[in-house]
Amino acid sequence: MHGFPDSAHSWRHLLPALADAGYHAVAPFLRGYAPTGIPADGAYQAGAIAADANALHEAFGGDGDAVLIGHDWGAIATYGATGSAPERWRRAVTMSVPPLGGVLADFFNYDYGQFKRSFYIFLFQTPLAEAGAAAHDMALIDGLWRDWSPGYQDAAEDIAHVKESLRDPANLAAAIGYYRALFDPSRHVAAYAAEQEAITGTGETPILYLHGTDDGCIGADVVQGARDHLPAGSRMELIDGTGHFLHLEAPERINREVLTWLAG
Template sequence: MSERRRIHREGVGIECVVSASIDDTERPLVVCAHGFPDTAHTWRHLTPALESAGYRVVAPFLRGYAPSDVPADGCVQTGASSLDMIAVHEEFGGDERAVLVGHDWGASIVYGAAVHTPERWAKVVGLAVPPGGAMGAALLTNADQLKKSWYMFFFQHPLADAVVPAGDLAFIDMIWRDWSPGYDAADDLSGVKDALRDPDHLAAALGYYRATLSGVGVRVDLADVQAATGTPPSQPLLYLHGAEDGCIGAEVAESARAMTGSDTTIEIIDGLGHFLHLEDATTVDTRILEFLA
């Protein structure tokens, strides 16, 4: 999965990593959205598995993550990225068979795309951030989760702009260690740092948190799609969560069961952390392919 294509929406260039069969429109399209702090290369294991199963894959770098553009208007809210995923669907000739896969922020982003344009998507897969209002409720009622989410509040302060890039982004190393204990992220971190090392791109990545908690850069005209990111999709949904996730507790994922319908399957996988699709690609990829089949 090394070929690149670039699309544009509202003047923002979105760099996409695409699979070898991307132009074969007989195959259903899969759009994969990464989260923080990550890149499109997080899908390097899932993509060949999907290709072998008869799909074609597009994995965009989220707006603000190099080499995608930093939006001139500063709009890096998740709803804007949901519209970017819809633009990817259009650009690559997706149809009603298309599938969305998202991890972390990418999960919220694909939920938004699925709810906003349900006719485009057949199924949805979410990883590490549960659908519905589970995370928001946990921040209000779950002290353990509030402690795990300390970084979200730290990112609201200007001090984060100095602390996160210090020591060649040592903060990012710490995040990966804490969120996926025991996982060797060496193959991931170099690419993540390349995407965030430029101050403008790092500010954009932090901007997703500032838009969510403080409303910084939020566009009023995106209110509907932004609300959709917190709404469970109507399509069949598979949600996978690592039992050892150091970012979002497994109990938060469990709480989402009461907020979703019968077409949602929630599974907690023992022994895995936040980057579960990288920690045990065989298990996670197999479960996703079973769901899509």
């Protein structure tokens, strides 16, 4: 499961590697990201995308040997899905966003550098969010990719896919809606309460957490305590020389880490 500002195309390196290893590998577009439709319930809380992951497990006839891999918002969905339905998922991998139980508790303890990196979260709480994100052919998306993965020089294809997915104002508003629901419980739908609660829990499913040392979205210094919020049997690995989109910057290394973990 992908995150923001990204699309399912983000998994173009990992999907074939998983398939070669014998997995039925599926990469959905998150709710609200075209071509996925706008959800009728209007829910963009983290618990909703966690529920989507569990629903996909059901739809594809998954069993207890299934695994879940998420990056950014997809990582948050993974924490909620595995935490609320551990019987569905044997192992999981998350990237670039550590467990929210630690992040949110320490948010105001971050230094000025992390507040600067998080400016877009505050922008997305305002009425200016949609207009700002759409301006100049979605230049904000170009800037975020440049800042978040400064060493990644081949992002043009990825960014084009993101803009295609969010070009329609309704889809762009959906992507921003994730951030508005993050701090506003009035936007939460009761049907996803169990998954929402599980987002900040520890869970039971062992998780491999990967984070780039040069991540310009969430600094590597911020995630040092992530180990304390991962389930028993989990592992955390910092990937040298990579930024936020580490699975695209160092695909061979990430594929190897993921496949080794899933086979363990």
